[in-house]
Amino acid sequence: MASPLDDKTRSIIKACVPALEAHGLTITTEMYRRLLANPDIRDLFNISHQKDGEQPKALALAVLAYARNIDNLGAMAGAVERIAEKHVGLNILPEHYPYVADALLGAIAHVLGDAATPEIMDAWGKAYWFLAEILIGREEQIYVAHAAAPGGWVGWRPFRVSRRVEESETVTSFELTPEDGKPVMHHVPGQYLSFRLDVPGHGSERRNYSISSAPGSRSYRISVRRIDNGVVSDWLHDRVKEGTVLQVSAPAGDFTLGNPTPTSIVFLSAGVGLTPFISMLGALGAGTAKAPVRYIHITRTPATEAFGPYIRDLADRGLLCADIFYSRATPQASQHATGVTTHAGRMTQPWLAQEIDRAATWYICGPDGFMRDTIATLKATGVPESQIRYEFFGSAADSTLAG
Template identity: 45%
Template structure:
């Protein structure tokens, strides 16, 4: 049953406009530093054809042939809104990250990457029916930026809360981009937390110091109505999923992206 279902999914992806099956060659057309640790790579298909419009929140799978290592596969969330031309991934350089390190050190304009079609069950609905809270920590902002761009472009009536936690100003990615997006939406607001304090110039993009807490969310976001979308490190998810449940947010309104066993989050 599962094999048949998987085959159907692959066939549907290949048949969709701009879709494909297996690996497709994409060229890096722009490299954009976003913070001290996060860099965006804008990708366009080498064959010049259209791309499959992803659902905001989904990811791409990459196949890396890194000299001296067996082939490596990695998933990276798409960080731009759906379109027909390009994907953007925004990748954090992990201290021991083989693939992320290779991307940061070797991917330049003109680099060709092997890419699988967009996938994943974590995504924004086509027409949000409730207020939306986008909640992220660190590089977990990547699917949230895709969602926020989509909400600004297509859903001006939606109530939107973008809440992000970063280590400090140097690690805070896409701050100006987020502020511009929020300014363009009549019902959106953004709140940014920095874990570490700094001087006035460093704090320009920060609204609060410390960690995002369940108490703050209960006071500042519509916990009785909203859908919550979360992405971030494991401790971030463990804490906030539990806090939201304690605040009375039902499980069907808590959606999160987690690359690994979900049991850790659910056990909280």
């Protein structure tokens, strides 16, 4: 267990908040430059988040939040759990932490120059290892639980693509079955899989994809949207066929369907943000709990709407009611179904405000801007923060979504 930080260390860390506000992004950018110079460490990262600057932004926000909350680290519990789950998915191990320490402390000294006094550097060294020990301890707990779970495993496990299905013109599903023929651990609806991929011409890549199947013991399914010029998404769509073997780590993530199931649920998604909700809906449909479910989804056109027939089937069976927004098309009669209302144009926040169910638990997944606006509307109309749950894409470089 990590030893508590002393008063002097916490005081110095708090005093660094203005410097982090001014130079935090420069520090984390320099930190990643140093880390990624080591090929063994480089392969642990999603390089696309380095190229677009999202990972340094997200880390800068996390370091700033850590400094601001150094006297009340309980406020960081949710962020720590998300980081630990992400680390386990990527198979981060205790031996990786010293590399990060050297890069971070070196970056602080480099950027702050003479302002990085020995006292400041000592305080940040203590603060880093205090948090690192918390993460290492939590990650060890998760690894042990994965190893002990029926069908569970630790590390990378080979899975074969046993089936692929085009869900829309932009989304393809891949069913994954373990090569060893043994069972897989039941995931918690909403979790994701992490992948170690060798992409020709690009080398080793890491990606996370939400599981879009209901929990089971034989296989998993992921559903991937093709991204313009996306190194991995293009490769998956164009090159990965039935029979291709992929390296997969055990399910991870804390954006999950509550246990016990909330008494009333709203799933609100945009684009491929629907994938964790498809898993949750599968679990709800197979269980005995019949919580009222409302499904609100925004997509460009009927051709980009993934899992449309599945949603309409659930609606026909009375398992949910749905609103589908086509931001770039007018719905046709063929898109209508019992329990499904289709809309032309984007979902507006005034429309959402009129539809608020304050008793429901709201699950939100989609691009950061969409989530930021939606969460603001929910809070403004009186939905308690404890009933708002969300999953972000990428690195959560939006300060309103990273807490």
